[in-house]
Every structure is written in C-alpha cells, then in structure tokens.
Amino acid sequence: MASPVSPLAVAMPHLPAMAGVRFGAAEAGIRYKGRTDLVMAEMAPGTTVAGVFTRNKCPGAPVDWCRAILPPGHARALVVNAGNANVFTGRAGADAVSATAAAAASVVGCAAREVFVASTGVIGEQLPFERIVVALPDLQSRLTPDGWEAAARGIMTTDTFPKAATRTAMIGGTEIRISGFCKGSGMVAPDMATMLCFVFTDAKIPASALQGVLRRGVDASFNCTTVDSDTSTSDTVLLFATGQAAHPRVGVEGGRALADFAAKLNELLLDLALQVVRDGEGARKLVRIDVTGAVSAKSARRVAMAIANSPLVKTAIAGEDANWGRIVMAVGKAGEPADRDLLSVGIGGTWMARAGAVVPGYDETPVVAHMKGHEIAITVDLGLGRGRATAWTCDLTHGYIDINGSYRS
Amino acid sequence: MASPVSPLAVAMPHLPAMAGVRFGAAEAGIRYKGRTDLVMAEMAPGTTVAGVFTRNKCPGAPVDWCRAILPPGHARALVVNAGNANVFTGRAGADAVSATAAAAASVVGCAAREVFVASTGVIGEQLPFERIVVALPDLQSRLTPDGWEAAARGIMTTDTFPKAATRTAMIGGTEIRISGFCKGSGMVAPDMATMLCFVFTDAKIPASALQGVLRRGVDASFNCTTVDSDTSTSDTVLLFATGQAAHPRVGVEGGRALADFAAKLNELLLDLALQVVRDGEGARKLVRIDVTGAVSAKSARRVAMAIANSPLVKTAIAGEDANWGRIVMAVGKAGEPADRDLLSVGIGGTWMARAGAVVPGYDETPVVAHMKGHEIAITVDLGLGRGRATAWTCDLTHGYIDINGSYRS
Numbered sequence: 001m002a003s004p005v006s007p008l009a010v011a012m013p014h015l016p017a018m019a020g021v022r023f024g025a026a027e028a029g030i031r032y033k034g035r036t037d038l039v040m041a042e043m044a045p046g047t048t049v050a051g052v053f054t055r056n057k058c059p060g061a062p063v064d065w066c067r068a069i070l071p072p073g074h075a076r077a078l079v080v081n082a083g084n085a086n087v088f089t090g091r092a093g094a095d096a097v098s099a100t101a102a103a104a105a106s107v108v109g110c111a112a113r114e115v116f117v118a119s120t121g122v123i124g125e126q127l128p129f130e131r132i133v134v135a136l137p138d139l140q141s142r143l144t145p146d147g148w149e150a151a152a153r154g155i156m157t158t159d160t161f162p163k164a165a166t167r168t169a170m171i172g173g174t175e176i177r178i179s180g181f182c183k184g185s186g187m188v189a190p191d192m193a194t195m196l197c198f199v200f201t202d203a204k205i206p207a208s209a210l211q212g213v214l215r216r217g218v219d220a221s222f223n224c225t226t227v228d229s230d231t232s233t234s235d236t237v238l239l240f241a242t243g244q245a246a247h248p249r250v251g252v253e254g255g256r257a258l259a260d261f262a263a264k265l266n267e268l269l270l271d272l273a274l275q276v277v278r279d280g281e282g283a284r285k286l287v288r289i290d291v292t293g294a295v296s297a298k299s300a301r302r303v304a305m306a307i308a309n310s311p312l313v314k315t316a317i318a319g320e321d322a323n324w325g326r327i328v329m330a331v332g333k334a335g336e337p338a339d340r341d342l343l344s345v346g347i348g349g350t351w352m353a354r355a356g357a358v359v360p361g362y363d364e365t366p367v368v369a370h371m372k373g374h375e376i377a378i379t380v381d382l383g384l385g386r387g388r389a390t391a392w393t394c395d396l397t398h399g400y401i402d403i404n405g406s407y408r409s
Numbered sequence: 410m411a412s413p414v415s416p417l418a419v420a421m422p423h424l425p426a427m428a429g430v431r432f433g434a435a436e437a438g439i440r441y442k443g444r445t446d447l448v449m450a451e452m453a454p455g456t457t458v459a460g461v462f463t464r465n466k467c468p469g470a471p472v473d474w475c476r477a478i479l480p481p482g483h484a485r486a487l488v489v490n491a492g493n494a495n496v497f498t499g500r501a502g503a504d505a506v507s508a509t510a511a512a513a514a515s516v517v518g519c520a521a522r523e524v525f526v527a528s529t530g531v532i533g534e535q536l537p538f539e540r541i542v543v544a545l546p547d548l549q550s551r552l553t554p555d556g557w558e559a560a561a562r563g564i565m566t567t568d569t570f571p572k573a574a575t576r577t578a579m580i581g582g583t584e585i586r587i588s589g590f591c592k593g594s595g596m597v598a599p600d601m602a603t604m605l606c607f608v609f610t611d612a613k614i615p616a617s618a619l620q621g622v623l624r625r626g627v628d629a630s631f632n633c634t635t636v637d638s639d640t641s642t643s644d645t646v647l648l649f650a651t652g653q654a655a656h657p658r659v660g661v662e663g664g665r666a667l668a669d670f671a672a673k674l675n676e677l678l679l680d681l682a683l684q685v686v687r688d689g690e691g692a693r694k695l696v697r698i699d700v701t702g703a704v705s706a707k708s709a710r711r712v713a714m715a716i717a718n719s720p721l722v723k724t725a726i727a728g729e730d731a732n733w734g735r736i737v738m739a740v741g742k743a744g745e746p747a748d749r750d751l752l753s754v755g756i757g758g759t760w761m762a763r764a765g766a767v768v769p770g771y772d773e774t775p776v777v778a779h780m781k782g783h784e785i786a787i788t789v790d791l792g793l794g795r796g797r798a799t800a801w802t803c804d805l806t807h808g809y810i811d812i813n814g815s816y817r818s
Contacts, residue, residue, distance in 0.1 A: 058741030058749040088737050090766030123734025124767050319814030325532025332467030340467040357499030358533050405728030
C-alpha cells in the first residue's frame with residue numbers, strides 16, 4: 001500500500017498551539033498495523049461549530065450523525081478514524097457512531113450530541129467501534145495543544161503526505177488564528193469527496209455566522225477541485241471556533257466584522273484543497289484551469305470543471321502533450337453556451353488557438369517546456385461575456401490505475 | 410501506434426451485397442502511410458437519409474455540413490476520411506468540406522448537397538482536402554457492392570478491429586436487410602477515436618420516418634455506452650435507405666409498418682455500439698450495468714451512466730476487485746433519488762449487498778471467478794420504483810493511459 005510521496009508534496013507547516021483545543025492520536029488497530037488510525041480533539045466549553053457535508057445520496061453513518069447534531073452549533077469533541085468509512089453498514093453503522101460519541105462524551109464530560117465523528121476508509125465493512133471505545137480514555141488523557149501533526153497524520157489513508165495550513169486574521173483589530181488539517185487523495189470531485197477537513201480558530205463566532213463563511217469558503221475551494229470526478233460518501237468539512245480570543249463581539253449574522261476572517265479562511269481552505277489535489281492518486285502535475293469570457297460565473301465554472309474532469313485532457317497532460325484539441329472537446333461537452341469560432345485556448349501563457357482556429361506559427365518551444373513542469377496552466381477564453389472561474393485538477397497517470405486497480409485498496 | 414487487437418474483439422461478419430449501394434477505399438495519404446484512409450459510398454437515386462450528430466458544442470466542419478444538408482433527406486454519396494478530424498479549423502475547414510462534397514458530386518453526377526462527409530482524426534490541423542479531391546475519381550470508378558469490409562477498415566483510427574453488423578427485418582411481409590459499420594474506441598477521443606457509424610438498408614423509407622427510428626435507436630444504443638465520458642466533436646451516425654427493396658409503401662410517419670425494422674435496427678446499433686466498447690482504449694473487460702427499481706427510466710439511466718463513468722469503479726474492475734462499495738458511491742453521486750437503506754448491489758448474479766448492508770456470509774467464490782472473466786455484469790436495485798435501464802462500459806486500464814498519454818497520439 002505504501003506509495004512513494006507525491007512529487008507535488010509540500011512540507012507541513014508548523015501549527016502553533018491554539019487556546020481551547022487539544023489533540024491526540026492513537027493506534028486503535030481498526031485496519032492498519034503499526035500506525036495511528038484514531039484521532040481525537042477536545043474543545044473548550046462554548047466552542048461553536050459549522051459543517052459542510054457530501055452531496056452523495058448514500059452518505060456514511062458519521063455524516064448522518066454530524067448533520068443531525070449540527071443545528072445547535074455546539075461542539076466539545078471530535079473523533080476521527082481511518083481505515084473504515086462506516087458507510088453502507090446499516091443499523092449497526094449508526095449504532096457504532098452512537099457508541100463512539102457516547103464513549104467520547106463520557107471521558108470529556110459533555111453530551112454525546114456535542115461529539116462530532118468522522119470515518120474514512122473501506123466502504124461496507126462493520127466498524128469495529130469497540131476498539132475505538134477502548135482506546136478513547138487513554139487517548140483523551142494524552143491530548144496536547146501541540147498535537148496538530150499527530151492529528152494530521154492519524155487521519156491519512158492513501159495520502160502520501162500530511163496536509164495542514166495556518167493563517168492569521170483580524171477581527172475588530174485583534175489578531176486571531178485559523179489552523180486546519182485535512183486528508184484526501186482520490187474519490188475527490190466537485191461537491192467534496194473522500195475528503196475530511198477539520199479547521200479550528202480561537203475566534204468567538206456564533207455558529208450561524210460561522211456556517212455562512214464556511215459554506216462560501218468550501219464553495220470557492222474544495223468545490224473547485226477534482227481528482228477523478230468521483231464523489232465520496234464521507235466528505236466532511238468542520239470548522240470549530242473555540243471562542244478563546246479577546247476580540248469585539250461578532251453578531252449572529254457575522255457581516256463586515258468577519259470580512260478579513262472570511263478572506264483568510266478561504267485562503268486556508270484553498271491551500272488545503274490544493275494539497276489534496278497535489279496528493280491526487282498518481283498525480284505528477286498540478287493543473288490550474290482559468291476560464292474567462294463565459295456568459296456567467298456559473299457557466300465558466302462548469303466549463304472549467306468539464307476540462308478538469310476530462311480523462312483525455314488529464315492523460316494528455318500526463319504525457320506532457322499540449323493537446324489543445326482535447327481542451328476544445330472538453331469545452332464543447334460541458335453543454336454550456338460556447339461558440340467554436342470565438343474560442344481561444346492557451347497553455348502556459350501561450351495562445352495556441354484564437355477565435356476558432358490554430359494560431360499560425362505560434363512558438364511551441366515555451367509550451368513544450370511548460371508541459372514538462374510540475375504546474376500546468378490552461379487558459380480558455382469563450383469570448384461571450386464576463387463570466388470567469390478557476391478549477392484545479394491533477395494529471396491522470398499509471399499511478400492512479402496502480403493505486404485503484406489493486407485488490408480492495 | 411499499432412496496439413495489439415483488443416482481447417474483447419469479435420470477428421467481422423460477412424455483409425452481403427445490398428441493392429443500391431457500392432463502396433470503396435483508397436490510400437489518400439492524409440496522415441497514415443501504407444493503409445487506406447479515404448472511404449466512399451455511392452447510393453442509388455432516391456436514397457433517403459437520417460442522421461444523429463454529437464451534442465458537443467464545438468463540432469467539426471463536417472458535422473456542420475451534414476446538419477445543414479440533412480433536412481431534405483436525400484443522399485447520393487458518402488465520403489469519409491481518417492487521420493484528420495477537420496475540427497477547429499475555422500473558415501478553411503468549411504471550405505475543405507465544400508470542396509470535398511463538390512468533387513464527389515462531380516464524379517457521381519449529383520448535387521453537392523447530396524454528399525455526406527465525415528472526418529476523424531487529429532483536431533486543429535488543416536485537412537489536406539486536395540489529396541481527397543485528387544483521389545476521388547479513381548476511387549469512384551472502383552466502387553463495388555462487396556466493398557463493405559474495405560470501407561469498415563478504411564475509417565479506423567485507434568480501432569484495433571473493424572466493426573460491422575447485419576440484420577434482416579420484415580416490412581409488410583417482405584424481407585429487407587440492414588447492414589452497417591462503425592469506428593470508435595474511446596467513446597469519444599477527439600484525437601483519434603471519434604465514433605462514426607454508417608448504416609444502410611435496401612428498404613424504401615421516407616426520410617422523416619427514418620429519422621424517428623434512427624434517433625430512438627441511437628438513444629437506446631450508443632447513448633447508453635461510454636468508454637471515458639468524453640464527447641467527441643465529430644460523432645456521426647448516418648442511416649441511408651436505398652429504396653431498392655419491393656415492399657408495401659411506408660408512410661411518412663413510419664408507424665407500425667416499421668416496428669420490426671426499428672427493432673432490428675436497434676439490435677444492429679447496439680451490436681455496433683458494444684463493438685466500440687469492446688475496442689475501448691485499453692479495454693480488457695466489457696461491463697454491463699443493469700439498474701432497476703429507480704423512480705423512472707430516466708433516473709435509472711443516469712444512475713447506470715454514473716456507475717459506467719466512475720473511474721474508481723472502472724479501475725476496480727480492471728483490478729478484478731468486486732469492490733461494491735465504489736458502486737454504492739457512484740449511485741450516490743448520480744444525484745438521482747436513492748435511499749441508501751433500500752439499495753442492493755450484485756455482481757455476476759450474486760447479491761453482495763441488500764437493503765443497505767452487506768449480505769452476511771455471501772459466497773465470494775463465484776464473484777471472484779466472475780471478476781476474472783471478460784464480461785462483467787453489475788446489478789443495482791434502488792428499491793424505489795419501476796424505472797430500469799442498462800448501460801455498458803469497459804474497464805480503465807494502463808492501456809488507456811498508454812494510448813492517450815503518448816505525444817499527440
């Protein structure tokens with residue numbers, strides 16, 4: 001199973017301790033041997049929470065649970081396991097989540113409905129939740145403010161590197177911090193995918209305001225990335241606000257007081273989302289697709305995602321082939337308004353086709369050099385309006401087949 | 410370029426001569442060396458025609474031409490070239506089609522608007538149409554009623570075997586014949602693997618009736634198959650009726666008189682469509698997906714196609730892994746009504762999951778044996794209604810990456 005680290009990997013940044021949250025990881029032996037697979041976080045009383053979940057119609061039991069307990073917006077603990085997704089496990093799956101939440105609530109001293117749970121791994125096998133229940137008391141006793149990296153590593157599955165990011169933001173003249181980690185490297189598509197992301201801030205923000213900024217942030221980050229167009233049953237993004245920072249009060253609507261917070265949160269979410277793409281199964285190139293000139297932003301996004309999801313575009317990039325004809329095909333298959341005779345396509349800053357035809361005698365040298373790099377930039381102008389959007393993906397390589405074509409990976 | 414013949418290949422059937430149509434192929438040197446790349450068919454006066462074309466918004470110049478001349482429903486000739494798709498070639502591309510049609514009309518003695526043209530191959534390069542124009546007189550002089558196989562071979566690009574099928578049908582007590590050939594091996598790979606399909610019948614059927622049966626037939630065959638989810642800029646299906654058979658008159662509406670014809674046409678189109686899937690780039694397994702219990706047939710089809718297009722399902726099949734969890738994921742991502750707790754998934758006739766949970770102690774032996782075969786059957790029951798649909802695809806293998814990741818394949 002151990003794949004070499006992605007050539008697009010980035011080093012994990014140092015995440016400083018944050019008032020109001022402590023982390024830990026343990027080896028619960030859920031599926032893997034000799035590595036941590038159970039992560040816990042405990043948050044201070046008064047912590048608010050926001051969440052965004054997969055749109056897959058067959059979600060896992062943990063997603064059902066989190067959706068059900070989210071509305072009051074209170075959280076005291078987070079329990080995540082790797083190796084078993086607890087998806088398609090029927091009544092027993094729901095019972096496993098309840099038991100896990102109850103066990104964590106017992107050691108923390110809170111209500112079970114304040115314990116958020118997430119699972120990632122194989123679908124359709126019963127989660128051996130007794131191993132989690134047994135491991136929690138010792139794990140909770142070892143939680144530490146410096147446990148960020150242990151947590152980021154403990155939730156990995158096919159990930160080849162831990163993914164984390166941190167930012168500071170200002171709320172009413174006071175500096176607060178936002179830090180988070182995530183996992184994901186396949187089954188990653190619009191509407192989030194085998195992707196779990198946990199973000200924490202010491203800011204004090206009402207749950208309703210938190211939910212608004214999180215939803216917009218996810219839409220502008222994770223929902224603009226794709227590895228393989230497949231949408232996981234377990235996608236979860238949770239944002240916890242411990243309320244320990246001393247800044248002017250934020251109203252339930254949030255509003256202008258959260259402008260900088262929202263901007264920095266979006267940066268952090270995009271940073272994490274791109275780390276997931278960089279760790280896309282088999283990925284050797286990170287691809288950015290900018291679409292301009294669409295009839296609307298929504299239309300631009302659909303065109304960008306059609307290009308990002310095209311196997312033919314992605315294999316061409318893997319082959320370092322500046323095959324703009326396949327980009328034209330992908331634009332056309334998006335089903336959005338497009339006029340072939342106004343369409344322009346560029347790669348790495350060189351327009352190869354303009355207004356519906358190849359640019360006569362364009363210099364292929366910089367394009368060839370660009371295709372050999374780790375980061376590929378595709379630009380498409382539809383020439384119709386002012387709508388624009390950006391999407392990110394990775395190339396489609398033999399590595400993807402290797403990882404996903406092996407028995408019950 | 411020469412890939413080994415697909416392990417799923419079928420032998421080309423013998424297509425008997427048909428009154429009212431003659432075929433031929435020539436080496437025009439458009440792109441390939443040492444093989445035929447130009448195909449011509451000449452049909453008797455009075456031949457009617459129906460056509461269905463790609464939904465891609467950036468179609469090639471030949472598709473524009475065929476759409477424009479289709480409405481009167483008259484055809485006297487067909488000219489097809491392989492190696493260059495004449496797509497995204499601007500004004501020059503349209504001029505190349507006009508010149509080709511005019512040259513064919515001249516040798517046949519018909520109007521240019523009675524000459525249908527199709528091209529397949531590289532996108533964005535000017536079609537050297539002079540080579541076609543020069544080759545047509547000699548090619549036309551050699552047309553023969555026995556030229557079916559030459560025609561089927563002359564339109565191949567990345568195809569590893571020629572694809573043809575034939576059926577007989579009854580119209581008003583008279584036996585007529587339907588025969589056709591096609592090419593395609595990435596349901597749609599703009600560079601070299603567009604799907605082109607040409608079907609001929611000696612029946613005498615008004616163009617309006619012909620169009621209706623063809624559209625329904627394509628919808629139930631080619632539109633239920635996928636290799637890689639990419640939609641070519643050149644996909645074309647044309648059905649020509651030479652009117653040489655002596656059967657009772659068919660009205661402009663078609664109707665009941667065409668019931669058997671429509672049934673046999675659908676069989677033939679599905680036969681051809683499955684040959685394309687069998688020759689899917691890198692395909693080693695043909696996959697049939699039956700969805701039942703959906704809220705509607707349309708919904709069932711969307712679910713079936715979501716499974717058929719899932720890279721994770723397709724790589725699992727390549728790995729001979731009966732990974733039903735990924736099928737659950739694909740059902741959920743289709744966005745159609747689905748209730749996880751009613752969902753059942755079977756492979757090769759064995760139910761692995763029923764009503765939202767794994768079947769305890771199901772016998773994996775026949776499933777493992779089934780996965781090693783060349784033809785894989787997936788069954789999904791949604792448990793909601795009576796909607797059903799079937800889709801076909803192939804597995805996603807290293808071969809697909811090899812074929813599409815090499816420079817300007």
